Amino acid sequence: MPGFVNLPIWFKDLLSAQETTGLHKTSQDVGDMLAAELSERQRKIIAIIKSSPTITAKKMSETLSVSQRTIERDVSELKKKGLLLRKGNDNDGLWVIID
Numbered sequence: 860m861p862g863f864v865n866l867p868i869w870f871k872d873l874l875s876a877q878e879t880t881g882l883h884k885t886s887q888d889v890g891d892m893l894a895a896e897l898s899e900r901q902r903k904i905i906a907i908i909k910s911s912p913t914i915t916a917k918k919m920s921e922t923l924s925v926s927q928r929t930i931e932r933d934v935s936e937l938k939k940k941g942l943l944l945r946k947g948n949d950n951d952g953l954w955v956i957i958d
Contacts, residue, residue: 896940900925901933905956908943912953 897905900923907919916934920927937943944955 908954
């Protein structure tokens with residue numbers, strides 16, 4: 860047809876390119892990759908929030924025996940990574956873990 864271009868696509872080469880560039884990763888792979896980048900304390904924070912979404916940073920700091928500022932830094936990093944967000948205000952809001 861005039862005005863069209865016929866372009867063959869070789870799937871073997873496409874799959875090879877995906878494996879090389881990482882474009883074939885699933886959302887589970889990405890989640891596993893992010894989990895590998897978390898510190899042990901950040902993993903504990905996620906676990907605490909899963910069991911008690913309304914917990915405060917102060918209570919988390921008491922539970923983990925670290926300063927409240929340390930918890931706030933870890934929570935900020937988890938938010939930047941897109942794993943956590945806060946709904947509502949500081950006193951009666953709740954944490955939401957993003958899968």
